[in-house]
Amino acid sequence: MTQLKITPKRISFFIPALILILVFVVYPIIATIILSFNINPIPGVNIVERPPGFENYIKIATDKRFINPKGIETHSFPMGAIIHNVIWIAIHLPLTLIVGILFAVYLQYVRGGSIIRSFIFLGMVIPMIVGGLLILFSFDKDLGVVNLLLKLFGLGFLARTWTIYPDTALFSLILGSVWLWSGFSVTMYSAGLSSLPREVIEAAIVDGADFKTILFKVIIPMLKPVTLTVVAMTILWDLKIFDVVYAATQGGPGGASMVLALLMYEYFARLGDYAMSATVATVLTIIIIPVVIFWIRSVIRGEREV
Amino acid sequence: MKKLFKYRRTGLIGSPYKILVLNIVAWVIGVLWITPFIGIFMTSIKPFREVVLHGWWTISPFTFTLKNYVDALFNPMFSLSRGILNSFIIAIPSTVIPVTVAALTAYGFARFSLPIKKYLFATILFLMAVPQQMTIIPIFFLLKNLSLLNTYLGLILVHSSWGIPWITFFLRNYFSLLPVELEEAARVDGATDFQVFRKVVLPLAIPGIISASVLQFAWVWNDFFFALMLIFDPDKMVVTQMLPRLKGQYQVDWGLLSSGSVIAMLAPLLVYAFFNKYYMSGFRGWAMKR
Numbered sequence: 001m002t003q004l005k006i007t008p009k010r011i012s013f014f015i016p017a018l019i020l021i022l023v024f025v026v027y028p029i030i031a032t033i034i035l036s037f038n039i040n041p042i043p044g045v046n047i048v049e050r051p052p053g054f055e056n057y058i059k060i061a062t063d064k065r066f067i068n069p070k071g072i073e074t075h076s077f078p079m080g081a082i083i084h085n086v087i088w089i090a091i092h093l094p095l096t097l098i099v100g101i102l103f104a105v106y107l108q109y110v111r112g113g114s115i116i117r118s119f120i121f122l123g124m125v126i127p128m129i130v131g132g133l134l135i136l137f138s139f140d141k142d143l144g145v146v147n148l149l150l151k152l153f154g155l156g157f158l159a160r161t162w163t164i165y166p167d168t169a170l171f172s173l174i175l176g177s178v179w180l181w182s183g184f185s186v187t188m189y190s191a192g193l194s195s196l197p198r199e200v201i202e203a204a205i206v207d208g209a210d211f212k213t214i215l216f217k218v219i220i221p222m223l224k225p226v227t228l229t230v231v232a233m234t235i236l237w238d239l240k241i242f243d244v245v246y247a248a249t250q251g252g253p254g255g256a257s258m259v260l261a262l263l264m265y266e267y268f269a270r271l272g273d274y275a276m277s278a279t280v281a282t283v284l285t286i287i288i289i290p291v292v293i294f295w296i297r298s299v300i301r302g303e304r305e306v
Numbered sequence: 307m308k309k310l311f312k313y314r315r316t317g318l319i320g321s322p323y324k325i326l327v328l329n330i331v332a333w334v335i336g337v338l339w340i341t342p343f344i345g346i347f348m349t350s351i352k353p354f355r356e357v358v359l360h361g362w363w364t365i366s367p368f369t370f371t372l373k374n375y376v377d378a379l380f381n382p383m384f385s386l387s388r389g390i391l392n393s394f395i396i397a398i399p400s401t402v403i404p405v406t407v408a409a410l411t412a413y414g415f416a417r418f419s420l421p422i423k424k425y426l427f428a429t430i431l432f433l434m435a436v437p438q439q440m441t442i443i444p445i446f447f448l449l450k451n452l453s454l455l456n457t458y459l460g461l462i463l464v465h466s467s468w469g470i471p472w473i474t475f476f477l478r479n480y481f482s483l484l485p486v487e488l489e490e491a492a493r494v495d496g497a498t499d500f501q502v503f504r505k506v507v508l509p510l511a512i513p514g515i516i517s518a519s520v521l522q523f524a525w526v527w528n529d530f531f532f533a534l535m536l537i538f539d540p541d542k543m544v545v546t547q548m549l550p551r552l553k554g555q556y557q558v559d560w561g562l563l564s565s566g567s568v569i570a571m572l573a574p575l576l577v578y579a580f581f582n583k584y585y586m587s588g589f590r591g592w593a594m595k596r
Contacts, residue, residue, distance in 0.1 A: 044451065
């Protein structure tokens with residue numbers, strides 16, 4: 001359609017949003033970057049303890065809670081927040097894609113499949129802080145469904161409270177996050193499937209293709225845009241993860257499930273080192289930027305097609 | 307079912323026996339999937355002693371009690387009834403303000419030609435993805451300077467601003483799909499831009515406005531981080547913020563925590579149930595926020 005010419009009066013449509021965003025989002029982002037270089041960004045507030053420079057970034061690179069070479073060497077936790085976040089993505093992303101596409105296809109052919117789909121979606125509806133508590137509950141030695149299942153299959157000797165041991169705490173949270181977040185991928189893939197042209201799949205059936213061929217040669221390639229979105233969103237979610245960890249383990253035991261967002265909070269609240277806290281936040285943002293750019297590009301590409 | 311038979315005929319799914327097995331397996335997985343919810347609910351309506359001795363899954367013995375709920379709602383330290391009230395006090399204005407403000411901007415984006423629109427649009431997308439951690443330290447000191455730290459108003463302003471980018475993005479898409487003929491007719495009749503927006507566009511966009519409001523409300527209700535950083539007074543804390551504090555120091559008190567969890571997730575679950583259609587259509591825009 002033709003666009004209306006912009007006039008001073010029309011600019012007023014943008015003003016309220018602009019003010020709020022500039023004051024409470026854009027300015028704080030810039031101020032956080034400034035603060036990470038040990039420069040006071042807020043007039044009248046002196047919160048910097050060290051001389052200006054890159055010192056914080058060097059400090060963070062040698063902070064064991066950020067990256068722990070000894071843990072990485074010995075393959076034992078804690079390995080440091082950034083490694084934990086990477087492990088989180090490495091396990092969570094493939095699982096969420098597999099679960100998403102399999103369930104989306106599978107539930108199409110199940111009676112009441114939409115009810116099961118809404119069961120799976122519940123993890124997306126509840127507060128993540130409750131999600132974290134539900135994970136804690138599920139891995140509890142006596143009450144948790146995980147250990148109940150183990151006992152059911154005669155593996156009761158394995159039963160323990162998985163979240164309180166350094167070697168299993170992080171993995172428990174990651175598996176729990178698969179459970180919570182699958183609602184996202186299943187819903188996205190289901191929506192994608194229902195928008196696929198039926199004829200293509202039917203043509204493949206007529207040609208005598210079996211289920212596997214149709215899944216891998218027809219459905220998955222056609223759902224590529226959905227896959228890209230799910231990949232980007234899942235990586236962003238895994239990097240920003242906070243509530244789940246806070247509620248379930250507080251990053252423990254002994255930092256074994258510490259993640260970047262929680263480390264930022266630790267510096268802020270427990271240590272009162274605001275400049276270091278800002279540094280962790282900035283590092284976190286720098287890490288997500290490639291994913292964000294990838295995502296922005298795909299959105300803008302999608303816009304042009306419309 | 308018709309669909310099933312068609313696939314069966316073509317050998318895609320298999321025999322009726324196989325179909326039955328597939329259905330049963332799906333339902334077993336489905337029920338297993340929500341077992342943590344069932345478990346936490348059962349724990350919440352039983353005396354905790356009984357849960358410890360026999361487990362939450364037993365039907366006998368089963369003593370029904372609401373004691374856990376009373377304990378959580380009227381907890382002397384962190385009263386969840388107060389928390390629920392605070393969550394409403396925060397979440398309602400934090401929904402109305404950004405939806406109103408973002409609707410104006412979204413309309414501008416959808417209809418007015420701006421030379422820098424492309425960059426503004428990319429900026430909005432970037433702001434949708436930025437972590438909350440990246441903004442909170444300056445916000446903390448800014449609110450402190452303005453004496454808005456530890457106040458409802460401070461948190462509401464932060465939530466409202468934080469919601470604007472995604473709501474703008476979502477409503478812009480919605481507005482651009484609306485037919486322009488009515489708007490053009492109104493303009494020919496001499497209506498101002500604002501009148502067109504209020505009298506013509508908004509009524510047509512009500513489903514989109516509801517979707518955005520439902521998702522924003524649920525998001526603010528579910529949020530934990532902003533409240534954790536900006537509210538300290540137990541009397542002003544929101545429900546998600548109180549919940550982890552009910553955990554207990556050494557032993558997790560699942561009696562209190564289970565009822566607390568149910569209480570904290572009730573509002574978003576009800577919103578999801580009653581506004582399902584709107585919830586799901588707003589989901590794409592909101593999913594970004596996590």
